[in-house]
Amino acid sequence: MSAMPSMAPVPAGLDTRAQLSVDNVTLQYKTREQLITATHGVSFAVHQHDRFILLGPSGCGKSSLLKSVAGFLAPAAGEIYLDGRAVREPGPDRMMVFQEFDQLMPWKTVLGNIMFPMQMTRRFPASEVRDRAVRVAAKVGLERFKDAYPHQLSGGMKQRVAIARALAMEPAILLMDEPFAALDALTRRRMQEELLQLWEQAPFTLMFVTHSIDEAILLGSRILVLTPHPGQVRAELDASAFGFAEQGSEGFAALHKRINHMLFGHQETAHE
Ligand SMILES: Nc1ncnc2c1ncn2[C@@H]1O[C@H](COP(=O)(O)OP(=O)(O)O)[C@@H](O)[C@H]1O
Ligand SMILES: [Mg+2]
Numbered sequence: 001m002s003a004m005p006s007m008a009p010v011p012a013g014l015d016t017r018a019q020l021s022v023d024n025v026t027l028q029y030k031t032r033e034q035l036i037t038a039t040h041g042v043s044f045a046v047h048q049h050d051r052f053i054l055l056g057p058s059g060c061g062k063s064s065l066l067k068s069v070a071g072f073l074a075p076a077a078g079e080i081y082l083d084g085r086a087v088r089e090p091g092p093d094r095m096m097v098f099q100e101f102d103q104l105m106p107w108k109t110v111l112g113n114i115m116f117p118m119q120m121t122r123r124f125p126a127s128e129v130r131d132r133a134v135r136v137a138a139k140v141g142l143e144r145f146k147d148a149y150p151h152q153l154s155g156g157m158k159q160r161v162a163i164a165r166a167l168a169m170e171p172a173i174l175l176m177d178e179p180f181a182a183l184d185a186l187t188r189r190r191m192q193e194e195l196l197q198l199w200e201q202a203p204f205t206l207m208f209v210t211h212s213i214d215e216a217i218l219l220g221s222r223i224l225v226l227t228p229h230p231g232q233v234r235a236e237l238d239a240s241a242f243g244f245a246e247q248g249s250e251g252f253a254a255l256h257k258r259i260n261h262m263l264f265g266h267q268e269t270a271h272e
Pocket of ligand 2: 062063064
């Protein structure tokens with residue numbers, strides 16, 4: 001494949017301050033029997049250091065959008081630009097954290113897992129890799145578990161390793177697909193706090209997928225609400241006005257109510 005297409009510049013008319021532009025993106029899956037449209041004409045812009053949330057019901061195309069930003073799924077229509085270049089393939093500037101606990105390599109230690117992408121991509125000089133891994137392991141509270149293997153870790157610790165491994169690469173954008181959804185409620189809450197603390201210590205650009213309104217408000221500076229399948233943009237909300245919204249605060253409740261109304265109309269629904 002020619003290298004030319006990846007040099008395509010951002011066309012006039014798109015938000016030039018954006019780090020990531022998703023422009024009118026339709027995503028489809030072709031199976032033998034049918035053509036499934038996952039998203040239809042979705043547009044949004046993510047700015048540097050945003051904590052940008054994709055929120056919507058199961059099946060609305062959140063994971064598909066993240067996959068296409070990661071370069072795993074080419075849009076059927078539309079275009080995605082990162083730092084002014086059209087996305088055509090996966091790259092070390094986009095690191096992904098998944099929900100599943102098995103995203104780590106079971107035969108590698110915590111440190112080995114964190115080092116692996118740095119070694120594979122040679123993003124940093126080889127002499128720096130170990131120190132970088134040790135530093136980021138400490139940042140996520142895993143210094144005592146550097147030499148442990150994944151099967152010796154709790155679910156929360158495994159997700160910390162996956163986060164450390166991604167952040168160690170210093171990606172242009174960190175992509176997270178419901179990373180805390182399989183954790184128990186208390187661990188999940190702690191991990192959300194820790195993610196915010198990491199961001200406060202050294203802000204990064206985050207694109208975070210969730211179907212939880214609570215999680216979206218807790219973590220997001222901006223929230224993109226998607227319609228049910230096939231996903232289209234329902235609304236974009238600036239949550240930064242609410243700061244790090246405290247659960248139980250008036251601001252939190254108001255925003256929760258507004259989003260709940262968008263997603264479910266007048267219907268009363270239980271939290272989560
Ligand atoms: N590999 C695939 N093959 C066929 N259809 C898929 C595939 N992955 C997802 N889909 C379909 O695309 C739609 C969006 O899926 P997905 O992006 O996983 O939604 P979400 O992450 O919001 O739950 C769904 O209808 C889903 O069934
Ligand atoms: Mg999903």
